[in-house]
Amino acid sequence: MKQSETRLIIITGMSGAGKTVAVQSFEDLGFYCVDNLPPTLIPKFLELMKDASNTIRRVALVIDLRGREFFDALYESLDVIEKEAWLEEHIIFFDAKDEVLVSRYKETRRNHPLADGGLPLTGIEKERDMLDELRGRAQKIIDTSDLAPKVLREKIHDLYAEDQKKVFSLNFVSFGFKYGVPIDADLVFDVRFLPNPFYIEQMRPKTGLDEEVADYVFKWPNTRKFNEKIIDLLEFLIPQYKKEGKSQLVVAIGCTGGQHRSVALTEYYTEHLSKQYPVHTSHRDVQKRKGH
Secondary structure (H helix, E strand, O other): OOOOOEEEEEEEEOOOOOHHHHHHHHHHOOOEEEEOOOHHHHHHHHHHHHOOOOOOOEEEEEOOHHHHHHHHHHHHHHHHHHOOOOEEEEEEEEEOOHHHHHHHHHHHOOOOOOOOOOOHHHHHHHHHHHOHHHHHHOOEEEEOOOOOHHHHHHHHHHHHOOOOOOOOEEEEEEEEHHHOOOOOOOEEEEOOOOOOHHHOHHHOOOOOOOHHHHHHHHOOHHHHHHHHHHHHHHHHHHHHHHHHOOOEEEEEEEEOOOOOHHHHHHHHHHHHHOOOOOEEEEEOOOOHHHHO
16 A cells, blocks of 8 residues: 555445445544545546645545446546555445345335336345446455444444554454355355364364364364464465555454354464464354354
8 A cells, every 4th residue: 555645535335335324434534525426537536635735635435326327437547546656545345245235225215226116136236246346446345234333433433543553453253154254354264174073962062262172173184284374375465465555354264153163263373373463353153053
């Protein structure tokens, strides 16, 4: 990421995924915010920002499908932004699960902009296809499926408040494939090939946080070899991601139910890499089987 006093945040993503809450949050942080700016006007806006007499140095722009008649020009404008050495740019893509988006549209009784009077899911599927490339260009993807507006505001504040130091952090999350892959993960590792403690009766109700389960997972040669390779890969990749401009890396470790193997390995990677980087750890599905 370019080092600059002038910062441009582009807020985009799925309709209904939280962009309105996001722009309000950036306004609270002191950003100059423009909602629904046509992409064709971005170069003109950059000229205004570059003007030496202009005191606006932190800007957040909302780009979404309400400006779809100009949408084809967006990628050309993004290419222009990347070439501006005086500007630090950052794209945030807000996403949520289809069923959550459908529920939000039903609650608000609004029509999806691409549904053409039809079912919200039809519009959501079209929009997801149209935004696929843009999602791939984002530096940060935020999944709001399980985030209340208050929590989302706090998350944005923690990430983008001016007094926050730009420190790279690692986020490890364990999960169960039966409940779906975390959509905000940068890297996903499947550990279902390892022996499963679930099939040992006394370990079934326990989790990878229990010593007995962890010892079982780590006693296999394949586990030790896999861990060596993952640690080696992460130690290579993290400096590359930092150089590219990422402020954090989300690494998801998945097994069948997200209770045993993925939890134990996530704890292992956290302990190993916390000596070098700030590490945050969560176990998304560790209690779901118990809850059921």
